[in-house]
Amino acid sequence: MNAHPWIKKAVITAGVLNVIALLTIILALVNFTPLTLILSVSVGGALMGLAILIYIVVVITDLRKQGVL
Amino acid sequence: MNPFEESIKSAADGGLSFVAWIVLAVSLLCIVLIVAILAQDRSKISEPFGKWALLIVFFVLSPVAYLLNFSVAIEDSKQVEFCNSCHVMHGYVNDLKDPDSEYLASQHYQYRWISEDQCFTCHSDYGIFGNMKAKATGIRHVWAYYTGYETPVELYGTYNNAICLRCHAPVVSFQEEGEHSDNAAEILSNKMSCLGVDCHVRPHPEEAWKEQ
Numbered sequence: 001m002n003a004h005p006w007i008k009k010a011v012i013t014a015g016v017l018n019v020i021a022l023l024t025i026i027l028a029l030v031n032f033t034p035l036t037l038i039l040s041v042s043v044g045g046a047l048m049g050l051a052i053l054i055y056i057v058v059v060i061t062d063l064r065k066q067g068v069l
Numbered sequence: 070m071n072p073f074e075e076s077i078k079s080a081a082d083g084g085l086s087f088v089a090w091i092v093l094a095v096s097l098l099c100i101v102l103i104v105a106i107l108a109q110d111r112s113k114i115s116e117p118f119g120k121w122a123l124l125i126v127f128f129v130l131s132p133v134a135y136l137l138n139f140s141v142a143i144e145d146s147k148q149v150e151f152c153n154s155c156h157v158m159h160g161y162v163n164d165l166k167d168p169d170s171e172y173l174a175s176q177h178y179q180y181r182w183i184s185e186d187q188c189f190t191c192h193s194d195y196g197i198f199g200n201m202k203a204k205a206t207g208i209r210h211v212w213a214y215y216t217g218y219e220t221p222v223e224l225y226g227t228y229n230n231a232i233c234l235r236c237h238a239p240v241v242s243f244q245e246e247g248e249h250s251d252n253a254a255e256i257l258s259n260k261m262s263c264l265g266v267d268c269h270v271r272p273h274p275e276e277a278w279k280e281q
Contacts, residue, residue: 011114011123015103018131022096025138029089029096034154034211037142041208048135055127062120 007058014054021048089141095134099126143204147189149178155214157222160280161273162188173264174272182236191272194229222278230256233263 024044028036063069085093102122106113113119145151153162164170165178165187174191177183183190193203206225234257237243244250248268255261263269 008114012107014127015107015123018127019100019103022100022131022134025134026093026096028138028142029085029093032142032145032151034151034214037146038208038211038215040138041142042212045135048131052127052131055123059124 004061007061010054010058014051014058017047017051017054021045021051086141086144088137092134092137092141095130095137099130099134102126146204146207147186149186149188152188155211157214157218157220157278160277163280164274164277170274171270172273173270191232194232220278221276227259227262228264228272230259230261230263 021044024036024040024047028040028044060069103126106119106122114123149162149165152158161174164172165175167175168179170176170179174187177191178187189203193199249256252261256263261268264272
């Protein structure tokens with residue numbers, strides 16, 4: 001995974017997106033309003049989905065590099 | 070608010086549910102792991118521990134937190150007070166709680182003919198798909214609330230008699246009422262509404278949406 005600098009950037013991007021998504025979830029838990037509900041379900045869900053997709057690309061790239069795929 | 074209402078409110082405000090605590094714990098664990106791996110020591114990204122930890126965070130823990138939060142949010146959004154958090158609903162909820170109101174919804178609320186989640190109970194169709202449809206519609210309503218909506222607020226279609234019938238149909242006195250038995254086919258097929266000039270009174274004041 002360390003061969004490509006873009007992979008580290010991709011992992012960091014996925015991590016940041018996932019942290020933001022998780023923060024929207026925590027916000028909805030501690031202050032449940034229609035706005036925080038929408039934020040956690042739609043924006044949080046979209047960011048988390050994007051983070052997972054980015055990490056899938058990273059995992060596939062890593063597995064290919066190691067000759068597993 | 071009288072002492073009885075206060076006692077009910079304080080019982081309902083019992084803090085986070087058990088599932089909500091799990092979501093909170095899992096979310097915090099994910100954030101701590103991500104920050105520990107990415108922010109403090111980025112070399113961990115290429116180590117087996119970092120790879121496996123991130124794999125579990127991205128593919129297991131985070132989706133679990135999201136799905137559990139979704140279920141908590143859906144459950145909490147059934148409450149009358151949640152509906153009342155949108156200004157356009159104030160008139161409807163105020164009428165529910167008005168002791169002098171004779172509207173149908175108010176009677177159902179004040180006599181606790183529906184014990185809890187009164188808005189949701191009367192605005193969701195039968196069965197699991199009815200619940201899912203009501204929740205999807207609810208999310209659409211919240212979205213519309215922030216992006217703009219038309220007034221007066223109206224139902225998307227005619228009110229489904231099946232919602233009334235799920236409680237009233239098994240009641241013998243309802244079945245034996247002449248107007249009901251004479252018009253059973255029309256009532257069951259939704260060709261005749263329960264709510265109307267000749268039958269039951271309006272559920273809510275016509276201009277309740279104006280009270281914001």
